[in-house]
Amino acid sequence: MSSDYEFSDEEGDDVFDDDDMGMQDSDGDGDDGMDMDDFKVAPKTTRKAYELEYDSLTQASIEKLMEKDVEHIRGIFGVDASTAGLLLRHMSWNKERLIEKYMDNANKMLVAAGAAVPEPEPTRPSRRPTRKAKSPPKSETFVCSICFDDAPDLTPLALDCTHAACTGCWSAYITSKIRDEAEHACRCMAEGCALVAPDAFVRAAVDDETYVRFQELLVRHFVACTPHLKFCPYPACTNTVSCPAAASKTSLTTVVPIVSCGARGMSSASAPAASMTQSQELVRQASGKEHKFCFGCIIDSDHRPVVCGVALLWLKKCRDDSETANWIKSNTKECGKCMSTIEKNGGCNHMTCKKCKHEFCWVCMGPWSEHGTAWYSCNRYDEKGGVDARDSQSKSRASLERYLHYYNRWANHEQSAKLALDLFAKTEKKMEEMQITSALTWIEVQFMKKAVEEVDKCRMTLKWTYAMAYYLAKGNQKDLFEDNQRDLERAVEDLSELLESPIEPENIPTLRQKVTDKTVYVQKRNTIVLEDTADGFLEGRWTWNVTVDGFDGPEEA
């Protein structure tokens, strides 16, 4: 039954292994068995040109990486772990520079990192800032210099610098540093003292919740300092992705580093799974999308095939221009002589351009002098003057039209992608219907769901191909690109239509065959577009009609 439409070997990542939340490299091995029958996954043998190698890391594994670095520095300098940590944080986790500078002047480095007190006498590097109070002379009662409290049961507390304050003040101070300022380096409270509270001191001063936040801040700082690491931008997600291939700015002109942190959906959305109906479950899966984002830029969705620089250029243009352009197009005309854009907001058709004083007719755009005495009613639409004027106007509109052409298609696919949720629900209904009206089982109607997912994915690709095509320089390469784009678009629209078509019980076998075939075809076309574009970037085949960061300037035509 299943052998006649195995289209799974086209696709590396299988859509059904939702359980596989963890690492990327562990490919779905079908442990959830039943719905795997139709779509077997060929073991991932080769990476496609548009896929990058990356790893998803949890907060715990980042902490391990940090520990490793700390351990390394500790071994070399012979300092304790806490000091090594302070040094590394101070040097933004750049081990090479730290070692160089430390070897140059260890004491200076320790003071700068807030790990030692600047004193005229040389501080021993191994000296550890303790949280033990350097108690002030016992004879007089301790007065906290912060709250001015002098209660006898007050415990004075100080870093190595002996600037003592009471426990309550320390706790309030460090908590406010961590919670309000998101600062991981808590310096001594005394004026001008740069000593940083070591981790153990922080641990003792704050409650558990704040300490967890403190550790999170340390991890964030580490990730921010490491070019090949990036945080998952999805809300409440704490995973990190490591992608060395996209760590440098220059690599972003040749690859589109779309990665996924491995988690799905929102961590808070955890309704009891048992109470969910099939349809609710489907909606949840659709909204519980993979945390896919671009490693190279701030776009938190898949913008393949186009590279970050061009994608950002396009987004910026759309933000700035699209609405204005639409308005200009529908509300204004250009003066036939000086091409100023004119909005007619009242009055008769006899227009006088404010700029060049050209007099013309708003209706036919021809010069007003030809209108003779036919005031206020224009019947000269076909006269030569009017035709010429409209001609030149249409030329100046061409660039606007060109932009709107690409923008509308881009927006269209975006809109369709937004409607994907509805389509999911609708498809689910159809699948249920099919089970009732035909002998097919639930497993056997999965081809519908697969098709919908494929359409969604391809629309994403299509959307961005329009951004790319807008900026591609004219030439054979662009023609080829647009051919591929057209083929994919046609295939996607055909498949969409099939999915929307009504279901007659007697047609189901044919429909199923058709949908399955089309899905395979669409997948292939999508791969071709992505692969060819990615190869093009690697080979430096694409040229642009504007200046794009990291690329050669536009060629003069």
Add this chain to the structure above:
Amino acid sequence: MASIASKRLAKELSEIKSEGCPVGILLLQADDFSRWIFSIEVLGDSLYQSEVHTLQFRFDPQYPISSPAVQFVVTDGKEAPIHPHVYSNGHICASILGNEWSPVLSVIAVCVTIQSMLASCKEKKRPLDDRMYVRNAPENPKKTQFEYHDDTV
């Protein structure tokens, strides 16, 4: 933690009352622990001779962990001194009121710092961006991100 603030301010107040303020500084009003008013005057040889200005302190419950909001009073006919770090709306650009604030500092310490800031001034003029700043300034000077660049005055 509000108790720390009131305890601390009570202590500072009693110290001021018992020991008095440094010369040129006078406590005008301290009815509660949210707003204190001082008068400040530069004594001796300076550009601000015989000028008396009014300085206002506002405290939030996080004081002294967080700095007080300090500014010159510019209402009721009072004016801010003309100084390269004092804006015409009374806001003061001084690092100890921002990122260099330390809980060890006190109200009197701030007064003395501002007094000496005036005393060491060599040219009476407003900050370069005074008009721009005053037009868009937040009500509370603590909400402004000052750039501290000039330590000489």
